[in-house]
Amino acid sequence: MNLDDLADLAEQYRAIDANVEREVRVCMAASCQSSGAAPVRDALVAGLGESQPSCKVKGVGCMGLCSAGPLVSIADRDGSLEESTIYRDVTADDAADIIASLDGPPVERLRCPTDQPFFARQQKIVLENAGIIDPDSFKGYVAVGGYSALIRALSEMTPADVLREVTDSGLRGRGGGGYPTGLKWSTVAKMPATQKYVICNADEGDPGAFMDRAILESDPHRVIEGMAIAAYAIGANKAYVYVRAEYPLAVERLQTAIRKAKRSGFLGNKIGDTQFSLEVEIRLGAGAFVCGEETALMASIEGLRGQPRPRPPYPAESGLWGYPTLINNVETFANIAPIVREGGDWFASIGTERSKGTKVFALAGTITNTGLIEVPMGTSLRDIIEVIGGGIPGGKAFKAVQTGGPSGGCIPAQHLDIAVDYDSLKTLGTMMGSGGMIVMDETSSMVDVARYFMEFCMTESCGKCVPCRTGTQQMHGILDRLAKSQATRAELALLEELCEVVQATSLCGLGQTAPNPVLSTMRYFRDEYEAKLGDA
Amino acid sequence: MSLQQAKPPLPSNDKRWKLVNATMRRNGYADHALIETLHSVQDAFGFLDEGSLRFVAASLDLPLSKVYGVATFYHLFTLKPKGRHACVVCTGTACYIKGAGGLVERLQERYDINPGETTEDDRLSLLTARCVGACGLAPAIVIDGDVLGKLDSESLIAKLEELT
Ligand SMILES: Cc1cc2nc3c(=O)[nH]c(=O)nc-3n(C[C@H](O)[C@H](O)[C@H](O)COP(=O)(O)O)c2cc1C
Ligand code: SF4
Ligand code: FES
Ligand code: FES
Numbered sequence: 031m032n033l034d035d036l037a038d039l040a041e042q043y044r045a046i047d048a049n050v051e052r053e054v055r056v057c058m059a060a061s062c063q064s065s066g067a068a069p070v071r072d073a074l075v076a077g078l079g080e081s082q083p084s085c086k087v088k089g090v091g092c093m094g095l096c097s098a099g100p101l102v103s104i105a106d107r108d109g110s111l112e113e114s115t116i117y118r119d120v121t122a123d124d125a126a127d128i129i130a131s132l133d134g135p136p137v138e139r140l141r142c143p144t145d146q147p148f149f150a151r152q153q154k155i156v157l158e159n160a161g162i163i164d165p166d167s168f169k170g171y172v173a174v175g176g177y178s179a180l181i182r183a184l185s186e187m188t189p190a191d192v193l194r195e196v197t198d199s200g201l202r203g204r205g206g207g208g209y210p211t212g213l214k215w216s217t218v219a220k221m222p223a224t225q226k227y228v229i230c231n232a233d234e235g236d237p238g239a240f241m242d243r244a245i246l247e248s249d250p251h252r253v254i255e256g257m258a259i260a261a262y263a264i265g266a267n268k269a270y271v272y273v274r275a276e277y278p279l280a281v282e283r284l285q286t287a288i289r290k291a292k293r294s295g296f297l298g299n300k301i302g303d304t305q306f307s308l309e310v311e312i313r314l315g316a317g318a319f320v321c322g323e324e325t326a327l328m329a330s331i332e333g334l335r336g337q338p339r340p341r342p343p344y345p346a347e348s349g350l351w352g353y354p355t356l357i358n359n360v361e362t363f364a365n366i367a368p369i370v371r372e373g374g375d376w377f378a379s380i381g382t383e384r385s386k387g388t389k390v391f392a393l394a395g396t397i398t399n400t401g402l403i404e405v406p407m408g409t410s411l412r413d414i415i416e417v418i419g420g421g422i423p424g425g426k427a428f429k430a431v432q433t434g435g436p437s438g439g440c441i442p443a444q445h446l447d448i449a450v451d452y453d454s455l456k457t458l459g460t461m462m463g464s465g466g467m468i469v470m471d472e473t474s475s476m477v478d479v480a481r482y483f484m485e486f487c488m489t490e491s492c493g494k495c496v497p498c499r500t501g502t503q504q505m506h507g508i509l510d511r512l513a514k515s516q517a518t519r520a521e522l523a524l525l526e527e528l529c530e531v532v533q534a535t536s537l538c539g540l541g542q543t544a545p546n547p548v549l550s551t552m553r554y555f556r557d558e559y560e561a562k563l564g565d566a
Numbered sequence: 567m568s569l570q571q572a573k574p575p576l577p578s579n580d581k582r583w584k585l586v587n588a589t590m591r592r593n594g595y596a597d598h599a600l601i602e603t604l605h606s607v608q609d610a611f612g613f614l615d616e617g618s619l620r621f622v623a624a625s626l627d628l629p630l631s632k633v634y635g636v637a638t639f640y641h642l643f644t645l646k647p648k649g650r651h652a653c654v655v656c657t658g659t660a661c662y663i664k665g666a667g668g669l670v671e672r673l674q675e676r677y678d679i680n681p682g683e684t685t686e687d688d689r690l691s692l693l694t695a696r697c698v699g700a701c702g703l704a705p706a707i708v709i710d711g712d713v714l715g716k717l718d719s720e721s722l723i724a725k726l727e728e729l730t
Binding site for chain 2: 060061063064065096097099234235236237238239240243274275276277278313314315316317318319330331332333334335336337392394395396400401432435466468470474482483486490492
């Protein structure tokens with residue numbers, strides 16, 4: 031298959047719905063389903079019946095404003111989210127009103143304005159199809175240009191060409207560390223080996239983060255396409271997606287997507303009539319945060335306890351079963367098709383000097399608009415929280431935003447004007463991490479937050495190395511006594527010392543970063559620690 | 567594919583063992599199918615008892631200690647039977663900020679059980695999880711697999727009381 035054949039196929043798939051002028055899109059991603067999206071969809075389907083053949087009800091992925099779900103949008107057939115009418119908090123009882131309004135003005139009482147910054151200020155690359163296409167429809171994905179990047183790579187580019195585009199794009203891994211993707215791919219590509227593997231890390235263990243979940247539930251083929259392009263570039267013929275078992279809907283949609291891609295010849299043997307073949311298999315996590323760490327993840331795929339091992343050797347050299355392995359995050363793979371389609375230079379023109387492209391963030395905590403956003407790297411925290419996120423509800427004051435999960439830290443109000451990218455967040459003693467942002471208002475105690483994260487790291491420590499296993503326990507003990515106003519000044523000093531030791535001597539990223547939430551809250555909210563001292 | 571070796575007999579005629587066997591067969595009885603197999607045992611029976619661990623160990627030709635080690639390493643696997651209903655309170659950061667701790671305390675009080683325990687009448691198990699990925703609905707609760715959001719403790723208890 032070449033690009034022209036694929037374009038014909040896309041045209042053919044578009045023609046199936048040629049008579050459809052307008053779509054009633056119901057968000058069927060997990061969060062909206064939990065709020066009752068299925069009955070809404072059924073009521074809309076039943077209500078619309080055959081009465082308006084030019085209008086079709088369609089289940090789609092996440093539209094972003096998950097806390098206002100179930101969301102329904104009315105759009106022209108190829109319309110984007112901002113161009114559509116969006117309804118929030120819809121119930122099955124509202125279906126009749128929505129259907130009745132199709133020929134007239136919208137239902138004002140349900141309306142969620144799309145000119146508000148939450149929708150208007152986003153720039154979508156990773157999420158360009160989310161909330162628009164049906165994630166279970168292979169034809170729907172192809173109709174919007176899906177798999178054209180893969181076919182272009184296979185038919186018009188050498189693996190070296192692909193590597194060059196990815197390197198030129200400046201894309202950095204979205205799983206937390208921000209390692210340059212092109213460099214990682216090139217390293218694996220250079221390894222002389224007959225067997226290589228590609229792994230998609232969909233463990234998403236950071237509490238408060240749901241970007242990967244939303245991507246998998248909204249546009250699973252996009253992730254598969256990115257993985258296939260990666261496999262071609264590095265010379266692999268076998269890939270795994272390691273997904274959390276806590277995400278059953280994401281697993282189901284991924285399974286469907288893999289099956290359909292295979293049946294249509296975009297996975298499996300001789301893809302696009304070339305010599306390139308790729309098998310993709312899903313592996314389920316079993317609820318261990320440390321399995322997001324790449325060496326632990328590979329141990330888990332091998333059927334072992336998910337315990338990290340020292341690096342080097344890096345997976346690029348010796349990974350799954352000792353073979354060179356490329357491991358990337360879901361969002362990293364989701365960026366690949368647009369990079370191949372539009373070119374690395376195009377991607378590099380978005381974002382900041384050292385952090386290119388856009389980033390998907392999950393906004394949660396005490397913030398008005400809870401949900402998923404995608405903005406260019408370098409957008410200020412203030413824009414994200416006050417403008418796009420709508421600020422703090424209930425007239426309360428902003429206190430801090432936690433980024434980077436258990437490996438990150440809290441940013442206070444005086445730094446809200448910082449432009450968010452990998453390096454700027456590090457100067458504040460926190461990290462981008464995978465993109466979870468948890469906003470806290472004045473009622474949150476920072477000592478409690480530090481204790482919370484330490485408890486997390488203590489229970490999630492795999493126990494392999496002593497500094498992490500017992501250090502986190504000690505630190506948690508002191509933080510607990512602090513929170514109860516029982517700790518002494520000497521213990522506070524010990525806590526600081528422990529932070530240094532655990533950071534410096536732990537084997538893997540979990541232990542190395544476990545002190546971060548403590549250090550960052552101490553740095554910006556020292557007075558709260560002082561006020562809690564028992565012998566003050 | 568491993569060599570065709572004598573497979574242990576199924577522990578009982580319970581049809582659910584066939585599902586477990588199918589998982590192992592699909593993976594060619596390879597040792598790396600261990601976690602998948604334990605998932606399928608737990609999906610079928612609700613928990614992993616000693617008999618099932620022994621059966622899996624023998625089928626995959628693995629030492630029991632290794633199977634036990636894996637089964638106890640992962641939080642999702644449980645060696646104890648669960649109650650007829652399971653209530654999982656998410657204690658991830660977003661839910662914590664929105665008061666998940668209070669929900670757990672209220673449930674502990676109301677049902678006299680700690681997280682990980684089951685009521686004496688076997689009706690309800692109380693569990694906690696680290697982020698179920700529905701942070702927009704925080705605090706998020708999973709009752710028998712269905713995610714519910716934005717509940718306060720009284721409406722949560724009312725929901726639990728409705729279960730039979
Ligand atoms: C304790 C720990 C947990 C991690 N969890 C995840 C995770 O859930 N998802 C993820 O993509 N990366 C996670 N990582 C980072 C991975 O080890 C790895 O760097 C990443 O998947 C590489 O992909 P990228 O280059 O696309 O970022 C974790 C790292 C550590 C130390
Ligand atoms: S740092 Fe902690 S999680 Fe990492 S290997 Fe050591 S004990 Fe395990
Ligand atoms: S899940 Fe429906 S908007 Fe996010
Ligand atoms: S923190 Fe509870 S669902 Fe994410």
